[in-house]
Amino acid sequence: MKTFDHTKYRPAAAVPIRQRQWPNNTITRAPRWVSVDLRDGNQALLEPMDVARKRRMWALLVKLGFKEIEVGFPAASQPDYDFIRWLIEEQQIPADVTVQVLTQAREELIVRSFEALRGAKRAVMHVYNSTSTVQRERVFGKDRAGITAIARNGAAWVKREAEKYPATEWVFEYTPESFTSTEPEYAVEICEAVLDVWQPTPQHPCILNLPTTVESATPNVFADQVEYFATHISRRDSIVLSVHTHNDRGCAVAAAELAVLAGADRVEGTLLGNGERTGNMDIVTMAMNLYSQGVDPELDLSSPDEILQVYSECTGFSVHPRHPWIGELVYTAFSGSHQDAIRKCLHQQRADEPWQVAYLPIDPRDLGRDYQAVVRVNSQSGKGGVAFVMERDYGLHLPRWMQVELAQLVQRASEERRGEIDSATIHGLFMQHFVVDQAPVTLEGYRLDRRDGRDVIAAHVAEQGAAHQLHGAGEGALAAFVDAWMRHGGQRLNVVDYSEHALASGTDAEAVAYVQLSIDGRRARPRHGERVAQGGALGAESRPGIANRNIRGG
Numbered sequence: 001m002k003t004f005d006h007t008k009y010r011p012a013a014a015v016p017i018r019q020r021q022w023p024n025n026t027i028t029r030a031p032r033w034v035s036v037d038l039r040d041g042n043q044a045l046l047e048p049m050d051v052a053r054k055r056r057m058w059a060l061l062v063k064l065g066f067k068e069i070e071v072g073f074p075a076a077s078q079p080d081y082d083f084i085r086w087l088i089e090e091q092q093i094p095a096d097v098t099v100q101v102l103t104q105a106r107e108e109l110i111v112r113s114f115e116a117l118r119g120a121k122r123a124v125m126h127v128y129n130s131t132s133t134v135q136r137e138r139v140f141g142k143d144r145a146g147i148t149a150i151a152r153n154g155a156a157w158v159k160r161e162a163e164k165y166p167a168t169e170w171v172f173e174y175t176p177e178s179f180t181s182t183e184p185e186y187a188v189e190i191c192e193a194v195l196d197v198w199q200p201t202p203q204h205p206c207i208l209n210l211p212t213t214v215e216s217a218t219p220n221v222f223a224d225q226v227e228y229f230a231t232h233i234s235r236r237d238s239i240v241l242s243v244h245t246h247n248d249r250g251c252a253v254a255a256a257e258l259a260v261l262a263g264a265d266r267v268e269g270t271l272l273g274n275g276e277r278t279g280n281m282d283i284v285t286m287a288m289n290l291y292s293q294g295v296d297p298e299l300d301l302s303s304p305d306e307i308l309q310v311y312s313e314c315t316g317f318s319v320h321p322r323h324p325w326i327g328e329l330v331y332t333a334f335s336g337s338h339q340d341a342i343r344k345c346l347h348q349q350r351a352d353e354p355w356q357v358a359y360l361p362i363d364p365r366d367l368g369r370d371y372q373a374v375v376r377v378n379s380q381s382g383k384g385g386v387a388f389v390m391e392r393d394y395g396l397h398l399p400r401w402m403q404v405e406l407a408q409l410v411q412r413a414s415e416e417r418r419g420e421i422d423s424a425t426i427h428g429l430f431m432q433h434f435v436v437d438q439a440p441v442t443l444e445g446y447r448l449d450r451r452d453g454r455d456v457i458a459a460h461v462a463e464q465g466a467a468h469q470l471h472g473a474g475e476g477a478l479a480a481f482v483d484a485w486m487r488h489g490g491q492r493l494n495v496v497d498y499s500e501h502a503l504a505s506g507t508d509a510e511a512v513a514y515v516q517l518s519i520d521g522r523r524a525r526p527r528h529g530e531r532v533a534q535g536g537a538l539g540a541e542s543r544p545g546i547a548n549r550n551i552r553g554g
């Protein structure tokens with residue numbers, strides 16, 4: 001008998017929906033977010049949060065802007081109960097935030113849950129029971145009528161207990177747990193039974209929450225199920241339609257997004273997807289997905305490092321460096337063509353136009369990340385990446401020929417090290433290769449005059465310890481110096497490329513010049529086919545490399 005045997009599993013059933021509308025829709029505004037970090041997230045931890053950690057998580061959730069927060073399962077755990085009492089007694093709940101608690105549809109648990117919430121100004125009492133065929137037959141041993149009776153009784157106990165606390169504004173929520181494995185018409189039927197008890201109105205709606213308790217089909221199937229439900233349930237104007245997706249197949253966010261297209265108003269999830277098994281849907285990801293489409297997510301996610309820190313403290317989990325939107329490496333490009341494209345796009349990106357930078361779906365600065373990490377160089381990187389680092393960290397805008405040569409040096413170094421090459425090492429390679437401090441020839445000083453329409457130079461150079469006075473003329477200082485050098489040494493020089501730029505602004509600003517020369521060792525005589533000197537660069541101080549000089553020097 002094979003152990004790895006796919007024939008023991010069944011595909012998801014098709015939903016009886018003919019003309020589905022959800023594929024034609026787009027999301028134009030954020031749904032109502034509900035954080036279930038303190039309940040679903042908490043119940044899945046190796047060590048559930050104590051009251052202190054719950055308070056830390058609560059403070060973060062409020063700061064991020066959640067208006068509905070499921071704070072626990074108080075009938076099940078004393079820390080949950082105590083935390084809720086602290087929230088209420090210490091008046092920690094802002095006026096625009098509604099707390100929610102979960103309970104099974106069991107009388108004693110419902111009674112205790114209401115006790116936990118006594119004194120709250122506004123609260124959601126969330127009751128659930130499981131409705132799928134497997135749960136009905138194998139867990140509860142009941143037929144549809146028996147399962148419906150659990151829901152109806154639960155709804156009635158909720159209603160009865162709420163009447164005992166009239167000072168609180170109650171909202172009721174019902175979840176047919178394991179909804180996605182429930183026959184669609186039965187899911188509607190059991191929810192109708194709950195509505196019959198609660199009698200919601202448009203002024204006082206109730207919440208029906210459809211979960212993928214265990215994600216077992218592609219997100220489009222869930223969207224079909226949600227659309228079927230939304231178009232078959234009665235009193236739609238008296239219902240807030242909520243979804244609660246899990247990530248067993250890795251599609252919890254996609255399922256919630258398609259569910260919103262299919263009519264969901266409200267989404268329950270957790271920060272970074274903590275929760276049972278593979279987790280709940282990740283609200284940070286879905287909110288950032290909206291943000292990157294130009295939709296206000298209605299949560300302030302601009303300080304992801306704080307989210308990461310509180311998340312780790314409260315859950316004990318670390319976050320993968322490639323976690324969508326906020327992982328450490330998600331705005332970092334290592335590969336050459338990506339770096340090249342990012343550099344070119346960032347140069348062209350204007351502050352007053354929509355973001356158009358290849359390989360960066362959003363501006364990392366929106367999340368407090370700078371461009372430091374955007375380009376990191378390893379053996380997969382090319383000249384674009386190396387140029388990016390030299391510009392970003394040293395303000396040096398290398399000409400193309402220099403980028404090509406430096407990138408080859410960096411690549412060799414990276415292959416030898418088998419890893420990343422940091423910015424200081426790249427700069428070191430640049431200095432070693434192009435800027436020779438112990439040059440055989442140095443320019444000690446010069447005088448430039450304008451005579452007969454030409455620039456005439458008198459240059460003092462030191463060549464291997466010996467001082468020389470050189471004289472030459474040409475169009476501009478560089479041509480005059482090249483002429484002087486050729487007269488002095490007989491070596492023919494040709495300026496192949498010259499560029500310069502300031503290193504800062506202002507008339508006193510330092511500048512840098514890059515010179516590429518072709519050198520012919522023979523006596524000066526007009527000839528063709530010169531060889532371009534390897535890495536030859538002559539700065540304004542006449543060193544064979546780059547040199548800083550004062551721009552006023554001309």
Ligand SMILES: CC(=O)SCCNC(=O)CCNC(=O)[C@H](O)C(C)(C)COP(=O)(O)OP(=O)(O)OC[C@H]1O[C@@H](n2cnc3c(N)ncnc32)[C@H](O)[C@@H]1OP(=O)(O)O
Binds near residue numbers: 073103140276
């Ligand atoms: C998908 C979700 O995440 S749902 C939320 C799940 N979260 C939790 O369960 C965490 C908190 N729960 C707990 O700590 C415990 O389950 C408690 C304290 C609430 C209850 O504990 P216990 O009564 O000892 O046991 P247990 O949970 O095993 O109870 C199962 C019993 O409740 C019944 N039951 C389970 N869920 C429900 C429900 N939603 N509504 C009504 N009855 C239910 C079961 O049929 C079973 O009945 P049986 O004893 O007649 O066989």
Ligand SMILES: CC(C)C(=O)C(=O)O
Binds near residue numbers: 040211213246
């Ligand atoms: C109780 C419900 C909301 C739940 O957590 C689930 O089905 O996953």
